[in-house]
Every structure is written in structure tokens, then in C-alpha cells.
Amino acid sequence: MKHGRYPFILSFLALPVGLYAWLVILPFAQAFQISLTDWSGSSNSFDYIGFDNYVNLFKDERFVLPALRHTGIILVVLPVVTIALGLFFAFMLNLGGRSRQGRIEGVRGSKFHKVVYFFPQVLSVAIVGILWKQVYAPEGFGGLITGALGAVGLPAPVNGFLADKRFVLAAVIGVLVWSAVGFYLVFFSSAMASIPRDIYEAAIIDGAGRFQMFFKITLPLLWDSVQTAWIYLSIVALDVFVLVYMMTPEQGGPDTASEVVGGVIWKYAFKHGEQAFASAIGVVLFFAALSLAVVSLRFGRREQIEF
Amino acid sequence: MATETPATPATSAKPAARASGAPREGTVLNFFSQGFLWLWSLMVIVPVVWIVLSSFKTTREIASAPLALPESLHWQNFANAWTNGHIGAFFLNTIQVMVFSVSGTMLLGAMAAYVLARYQFFGNRIIYFGFAAGMMFPVFLALFPLFKTLGNVGLLNTYTGLIIVYIAYSLPFTVFFLTAFFRTLPTGVAEAAIVDGAGHYRLFFQVMLPMAKPGLIAITIFNIIGQWNQFLLPLVLMGRNPDDAVISQGLANLAMRQGYEGDSGALFAGTVLAMIPIFIAYVLFQRQIQEGLTAGAIK
Numbered sequence: 001m002k003h004g005r006y007p008f009i010l011s012f013l014a015l016p017v018g019l020y021a022w023l024v025i026l027p028f029a030q031a032f033q034i035s036l037t038d039w040s041g042s043s044n045s046f047d048y049i050g051f052d053n054y055v056n057l058f059k060d061e062r063f064v065l066p067a068l069r070h071t072g073i074i075l076v077v078l079p080v081v082t083i084a085l086g087l088f089f090a091f092m093l094n095l096g097g098r099s100r101q102g103r104i105e106g107v108r109g110s111k112f113h114k115v116v117y118f119f120p121q122v123l124s125v126a127i128v129g130i131l132w133k134q135v136y137a138p139e140g141f142g143g144l145i146t147g148a149l150g151a152v153g154l155p156a157p158v159n160g161f162l163a164d165k166r167f168v169l170a171a172v173i174g175v176l177v178w179s180a181v182g183f184y185l186v187f188f189s190s191a192m193a194s195i196p197r198d199i200y201e202a203a204i205i206d207g208a209g210r211f212q213m214f215f216k217i218t219l220p221l222l223w224d225s226v227q228t229a230w231i232y233l234s235i236v237a238l239d240v241f242v243l244v245y246m247m248t249p250e251q252g253g254p255d256t257a258s259e260v261v262g263g264v265i266w267k268y269a270f271k272h273g274e275q276a277f278a279s280a281i282g283v284v285l286f287f288a289a290l291s292l293a294v295v296s297l298r299f300g301r302r303e304q305i306e307f
Numbered sequence: 308m309a310t311e312t313p314a315t316p317a318t319s320a321k322p323a324a325r326a327s328g329a330p331r332e333g334t335v336l337n338f339f340s341q342g343f344l345w346l347w348s349l350m351v352i353v354p355v356v357w358i359v360l361s362s363f364k365t366t367r368e369i370a371s372a373p374l375a376l377p378e379s380l381h382w383q384n385f386a387n388a389w390t391n392g393h394i395g396a397f398f399l400n401t402i403q404v405m406v407f408s409v410s411g412t413m414l415l416g417a418m419a420a421y422v423l424a425r426y427q428f429f430g431n432r433i434i435y436f437g438f439a440a441g442m443m444f445p446v447f448l449a450l451f452p453l454f455k456t457l458g459n460v461g462l463l464n465t466y467t468g469l470i471i472v473y474i475a476y477s478l479p480f481t482v483f484f485l486t487a488f489f490r491t492l493p494t495g496v497a498e499a500a501i502v503d504g505a506g507h508y509r510l511f512f513q514v515m516l517p518m519a520k521p522g523l524i525a526i527t528i529f530n531i532i533g534q535w536n537q538f539l540l541p542l543v544l545m546g547r548n549p550d551d552a553v554i555s556q557g558l559a560n561l562a563m564r565q566g567y568e569g570d571s572g573a574l575f576a577g578t579v580l581a582m583i584p585i586f587i588a589y590v591l592f593q594r595q596i597q598e599g600l601t602a603g604a605i606k
Binding site: 004005006008009012013015016017019020022023024025026027028030031034041085088089092093096107108109112113114115116117118119120121122123124125126127129130131132133134135140141142143144147148151178181182183186187190235238239241242245246261262265266269270275278279282283285286289290293 | 341344347352357369444445446456476506596601
């Protein structure tokens with residue numbers, strides 16, 4: 001079996017590794033290089049200008065600084081809210097029900113809820129964007145929330161939620177949470193399923209309520225999964241753009257109130273023709289993602305519990 | 308506690324505990340949590356059902372009576388979406404791309420993963436981590452160089468270009484997941500096949516691939532959904548000819564156009580048409596889809 005080993009390995013790796021190197025690794029490497037130049041993207045001439053783009057980036061009050069602020073907010077709010085809701089729903093649907101004959105089950109209808117919650121996950125962002133844009137639309141355009149608020153006599157923003165500086169970012173985050181919760185519900189559910197039931201049964205015999213069960217048993221045993229979810233959601237948060245592109249006025253407005261880092265990169269690269277500057281922002285994003293992963297892996301470590 | 312009721316089995320101890328004080332806390336909590344669970348279900352169901360209802364309304368009705376049921380079923384919206392909105396063509400475009408991109412991803416991903424999981428050679432770890440690291444790269448950073456790269460070889464605005472890019476960007480997760488999967492397969496079967504005289508290629512295609520079927524199915528579903536929903540890459544790489552758009556991009560274009568043409572009825576009809584195949588697939592394969600999408604999470 002030794003015979004023909006290396007030709008075989010080579011023949012199996014050549015195509016995938018070649019394609020990956022050409023279309024993924026190389027463009028990323030080029031982006032790093034471009035970020036050190038003054039290239040507009042359309043001409044063939046450029047000069048190396050060192051780290052000027054990086055310095056200017058943090059002086060760009062118009063787009064970059066608001067975008068950094070908004071992405072920062074999303075980076076905190078999205079994981080916290082999604083993980084909290086996901087854990088709560090997973091706990092209720094798997095273990096929250098009454099115990100019958102000493103067996104713990106989820107609440108009634110949990111199968112139905114699970115199927116419903118997960119559904120937004122399979123919808124494309126384009127569909128989600130169109131759907132929620134109409135839900136948030138102003139009353140004159142037939143918005144669902146504004147219409148419902150109007151019907152019960154409550155005030156609603158005149159131009160809808162997305163054209164209002166105060167609400168637009170929250171509205172976008174709401175949609176992000178809406179589509180992510182189902183995934184983390186299923187994710188945490190499968191992790192909870194691997195916790196042996198007798199631990200809970202023992203806890204019930206000892207008189208533990210559901211709050212105690214959750215905080216003293218479930219959460220500590222799920223810590224690894226929570227950490228994984230955190231990394232996933234952080235990456236999602238850093239990559240938010242398509243929803244902003246689909247839903248908000250001026251793709252980041254009104255008045256840059258929903259500008260995000262991904263959107264600013266896209267704008268500078270494909271609309272303003274400032275390729276080098278766009279790449280510099282991309283590099284910052286790259287290192288943000290990298291350090292987040294490293295930090296959460298390093299400080300999130302807890303004692304492993306065998307069960 | 309164990310010493311007080313040594314003979315009582317666990318099953319009969321529980322109703323007693325429930326009877327004293329526990330039920331009241333349980334009922335209040337149950338009421339609250341049931342309410343909250345239903346609230347979230349409604350938050351998913353209501354917007355979706357509402358958009359389906361809206362797709363049967365005239366554009367005037369959509370704006371003036373958003374909360375009412377449609378006066379009559381305005382099927383014209385669907386005809387408009389199909390013909391003027393080209394939803395049908397976008398579907399075919401997407402399927403055309405995905406037949407090749409998904410099968411290509413799976414074939415190349417499985418090949419690379421198998422070699423990385425089962426053969427020791429110099430550079431194995433480097434290639435593996437190279438793929439795994441790709442899962443974290445923010446795709447924005449590569450967009451413009453990628454745009455230029457495809458332009459240089461004449462593959463910009465072509466399906467071939469989009470297909471190979473889809474494959475390349477699906478490889479990190481596919482390889483990462485399948486490597487872990489191939490490692491878990493028993494070595495005994497492979498050894499038996501070698502004794503019987505199977506070569507490296509036959510071993511892979513006739514023994515290992517069939518054994519890896521559950522993992523392959525899960526990750527295929529993952530890739531189908533991921534590539535079906537892809538938006539950013541076609542936006543940048545297929546921007547020139549709107550007729551060549553894939554489904555999510557086509558819908559987005561329709562939504563942009565709707566801004567000044569004002570035919571929101573057709574837009575919602577198009578959205579509903581795009582939702583139908585996903586909905587049917589989801590109802591039929593809901594368990595597999597959930598497993599496939601969360602597969603990466605289970606180490």
C-alpha cells in the first residue's frame with residue numbers, strides 16, 4: 001500500500017489546494033499589500049505609502065468612525081441577546097416541562113416551536129431584508145408595526161423605523177437576532193441532550209427549582225458550547241452588511257446611522273474607487289476577528305467536566 | 308435525604324415533592340414561559356404569513372390597508388413577478404450554478420479532507436490549518452482582489468467564475484468538518500479492503516465515501532443552503548448583466564427597482580415564490596437541515 005502513495009496524495013490535493021490558494025489565500029494576501037499603497041483600483045499606477053491609510057482611517061469622521069462604533073455595538077448586543085434567548089428557549093423546550101413519572105421533558109408544543117424558530121435560518125438574507133423592510137415601513141407605505149401602533153392609537157415614527165436615526169440600528173439588530181435565535185436554540189439543544197438526565201433527576205429529588213437547575217447544572221455544563229456560539233456570533237457581527245444594504249436608506253443611512261464596517265469597505269472599494277483605503281479597513285476587520293477568536297479561546301477556557 | 312427514605316424509589320419520590328409548594332412556582336413560571344415561547348413563535352409566523360397575504364393584494368391595498376385581509380386574490384402579482392420580475396429565470400440561473408458548485412465543493416472537499424485525515428505526509432498540518440483558518444477570514448477583505456483576479460482571466464460575470472469562487476469559499480468549512488468525520492471512521496474496514504487488493508483510489512471511492520455518507524449529507528445540506536443564500540459574491544462578481552442574476556441578487560434588484568416603480572405587489576409575490584421551494588424543502592427535511600446546519604458545532 002506504500003506504493004503509489006505520494007502520487008495519490010498529490011492528485012487528491014492539487015485541485016482543492018490550488019483553487020483555494022488562488023481564489024482565497026492570494027486575494028487576502030493581495031489585500032494586505034494593497035492596503036499599504038495609494039491605489040485607486042482603476043489605474044495601473046500606485047505608490048507605497050506605508051501606513052498612511054491606517055492613520056487616516058481613524059480620522060474618517062464621515063464613515064469609518066461611525067461604522068466602527070456601530071459594528072462595536074452589534075458585536076456586544078448580538079451575541080449577548082442571541083445567546084441568552086437561545087439558552088432560555090433551549091432550556092424551556094428541552095427541560096422546562098413538568099416531570100412525568102420522574103422523566104423530565106420539554107414544555108408542551110416544543111417540537112412545533114423548534115421547527116418555527118429555526119425557519120428564518122433557511123431564508124436568504126435578501127428575503128429577510130424585503131420582509132422586514134416592509135414590516136418596519138412607514139404607515140403610509142403599509143408598514144406592519146407602524147400600522148399596528150396606529151391602529152391602537154400609539155405614536156409611531158412618521159417615516160417608519162428604518163428612516164429614523166434613533167431606531168434604525170436597533171431595527172437591524174432586531175432582525176439579526178430574529179434570524180439567528182433558531183440556530184442557537186437547536187445548537188444548544190443538541191448540547192443539552194448530551195447531559196445525562198439523572199443529574200437533573202437527582203437535582204429535583206434534592207429540591208432544586210428550574211432556576212437552580214439552569215444556573216447550577218445546565219449552564220456550567222454547556223460552557224464550551226456557549227463559547228463556540230460566542231465566536232460564531234462575533235464573526236457574524238463583524239460581517240454584517242447585506243441586511244444594511246437591503247433595508248436601510250443609502251445603504252447605511254439615514255445619515256450614516258446604520259453604517260457598518262463591511263458596508264464602508266464595500267462603499268470605498270466599489271463606489272468611491274478608493275481601493276487601498278478600503279483594504280486597510282478590511283485588514284483592521286481581519287485583525288479584529290482574529291483577536292476576538294484568540295481572546296475568547298484563551299480566557300473562555302474552563303475546567304473540562306467529564307460526563 | 309437518602310437515609311430518611313431509603314426504600315422509596317426515585318419515581319415515587321417525585322410526585323410527593325411536586326405536591327408540596329413546587330407546583331405553584333411551576334405554574335406561574337409555566338404560564339410566563341409558555342407565553343414567551345408563543346410570543347416568539349408568533350414573531351416568526353406573523354411577518355411571514357403577512358407577506359404571503361400581502362402578495363395577494365393590489366399595490367394600493369398594500370399601502371392603505373396593511374392589516375386587512377386581501378379584498379380579492381390578486382394573482383396578477385405572481386404573473387408580474389414571474390414575467391417582468393424574471394423570478395423564474397433567476398431560479399434556473401441559481402440551479403445552473405449550484406449543480407456544479409455544490410457537487411464540486413463536495414468532491415474536492417471530500418478528496419482533500421480524506422487525504423488530510425488518513426495520510427501522514429510532510430505539510431499535512433499546514434494545509435489543514437490553512438483551510439481551517441479560512442473560516443474566519445472576513446470575505447470583504449478579499450472582494451476587490453478577487454474581482455480583479457477573475458477579471459484578469461476573463462471569468463468575471465460568468466457562471467464558471469462564480470462556480471469556482473463558490474467552491475473555493477465553501478472549502479474551508481467543508482474540509483474542516485469532513486476531516487474530523489473521516490478521522491472517526493473505523494480503520495478495520497479500510498485495512499480489510501487493502502488486504503483484498505484495493506488501491507488508494509478504489510479504497511476512497513468504493514469504501515470510504517459510502518461509509519462517510521451521513522457526514523457528506525449533513526455538509527451537502529449546509530453548502531446548498533449557504534450557496535443558495537449567497538449574496539455578496541454574486542453582487543460583486545456578477546454585477547454587469549441583471550438577467551444573469553442568481554435568486555437572492557435578483558430579488559434584491561427587484562426590491563431596489565420597486566423603490567421607483569412602486570409595484571410592491573409583484574415584489575412580495577416574487578419574495579413568496581422564492582420562499583416556496585425553501586419552505587417545502589424545510590418542512591420535508593427539517594430534521595436533516597437542522598442537523599446539517601448545526602453540524603459544525605458538534606465537535
